[in-house]
Amino acid sequence: MSDLWINNVRLGSRPEPVSIVIRDGRITSIGDPPTDWSGPTLDGRGHLALPGLVDGHAHLDKTLWGLPWRPHSAGPGLAGLVENERTNRTSLPPVRERVSSLLQTYVDNGTVLIRSHVDVDPDNGLSAVEGVLEAAASLDGLIEVEVVAFPQSGMLSRPGTAELMEAAVRNGASLVGGIDPAGFDGDAVTHLDTIFGIAERNDCGIDLHLHDRGSLGRWEVGLVVERTRALGMEGRVTISHAFCLCDGDPSIDGLLEQIADCGISLATVAPGSVDPLPLDRILELGIDICLGQDGIRDLWSPWGDADMLGRAGQMAWRAGYRRDEDIERCVELATWRGAKALGREDLHLEPGGRGDVVLVDAATPAAAAVTKPPRSAVVRDGAIVRSQ
Ligand SMILES: [Zn+2]
Incomplete structure (x- = not known):
């Protein structure tokens, strides 16, 4: 101080x-x-x-930061990516070492707050969560890292994972995560009931990965809205990616109004493969939204550089923005507006x-x-x- x-x-x-x-x-x-x-x-x-810059959606534990360049080696599809990571991650240096080096770069770039999803699964247990928390502590308060206990390789499909996620939020993780409850984990209702149950028992927030597109994804957003209201969790739920809100379907506006009404925030990473979220309408409705790096040089992708200013530029480029005032809104997502989406009003x-x-x-x-x-x-x- x-x-x-x-x-x-x-x-x-x-x-x-x-x-x-x-x-x-x-x-x-x-x-x-x-x-x-x-x-x-x-x-x-x-x-x-x-x-100060804010990364609202990162995967710190996966990074290869500081290691020699590694050509991307995953097979096709999500299954190929998950398998590539599972087979190669055991040969990597410890999480704490890789993440400490990455966090120092974030700090040098002016970052003050990161929300990182961190893998929790029966192979890894809580070791990645512990490694990220130790790395953040080693930076001596220069940067805040919020950890989301994240079931990257499935929750219902990998028995024991939900229990580990609950253990993670009792041992330093700030939020509970989730991943494509229907499209990846195969049972949207049970998946969502489980993570909302963990959140309710442990008084923590939720940040859900939702890549499921089209009407499937929109149905899942409806389920999230329903549970947010039922448990009084307004203002404590984030939907990350939300690709189902990007395709211009006429039903999206009504869904955005419900999202606004129950204080659900959104996180985007300005992906190259999906149309951008309707940012104008999102901000008009007063929905909080943040921007993130997603993975930073990892086994999922060689992209990401821990510079949220550059990511703001990438978001503006993807959205086709040219005017200063439009591009500046993307910088807001990477600074104070992103912080607000993470529940921080004072940044x-x-x-x-x-x-x-x-x-x-x-x-x-x-x-x-x-x-x-x-x-x-x-x-x-x-x-x-x-x-x-
Ligand atoms: Zn992610």
């Missing part, structure tokens, strides 16, 4: 320089320089100030917000998403983490 006066920075598309004053790790003013100041200062050099760059500031040499947030400049400074809780 530090004091810091950051002078000569710009906000948004406004050209005039301002000062950001942080006291006890909180932003107390943005505008004029402080009249009396004896604490540390940071010269912003006219650079653009952004809020905004405004008085009262936490003293997290990322400086980049860019004209506007849209320019930053397009050009992905190196971070000239990263400030966390008012302390300078990186400056160059």
Whole structure:
């Protein structure tokens, strides 16, 4: 919890320089320089100030970060990907080692919060969850990592997994996950009843992977809405990917209204293979939505680089955005708006917000998403983490 006066920075598309004053790790003013100041200062050099970056959907435990380049080796389809991971992951260095290296890169890029789904299954037990939590702890509070106990290889189809997921949320995981209750796990009702049961017993949130497309996926969204309402879990449920809301079907709007009504948030990773979510309508309805990296250089895909500014640019590119104001909304998903979707209201760059500031040499947030400049400074809780 530090004091810091950051002078000569710009906000948004406004050209005039301002000062950001942080006291006890909180932003107390943005505008004029402080009249009396004896604490540390940071010269912003006219650079653009952004809020701390947020990754709302990652898979840290799978990363090959820091290891030699590995050509993608999976067979076709989801089964090929799962099998490729199961056979190759045992030869990898420990989770803690790989994730520590990746988290350091996230921190250097200005990231302050990550929600990571972490595999839980009868082969691995809770070892990946423990490895990710240890790696996060080793960064000494520089970055927050929320862990979702995630049944990557199935829950009902792999007996013992649900019990392990419950053990995970009792031992450091913040949320319980799920995966394609119908399309992958074969029984949507039992899958959802199980994970909502774990959430209810342990007073934790839910973040569900839903790749199931079309009417199947939309039926599952309806089941999620129903259970969210029945258990009073408004504001504590996230649907990740939600490909079934991307195909323009006329029934989607009604479903979005229900999602808005029961405070379900959405997470997207701007995938190359599916049309983008209807972002304008989502924001118009007040639905919280975050952006994520998904996997970062792993056995599932060689993509991902722990830079949420670049991912914001990728999202804008996928959506066909060209205007600054449209591209800037994607940066919001990678910063304060994404944080809000994870239930954090205080990671905004405004008085009262936490003293997290990322400086980049860019004209506007849209320019930053397009050009992905190196971070000239990263400030966390008012302390300078990186400056160059
Ligand atoms: Zn995922």
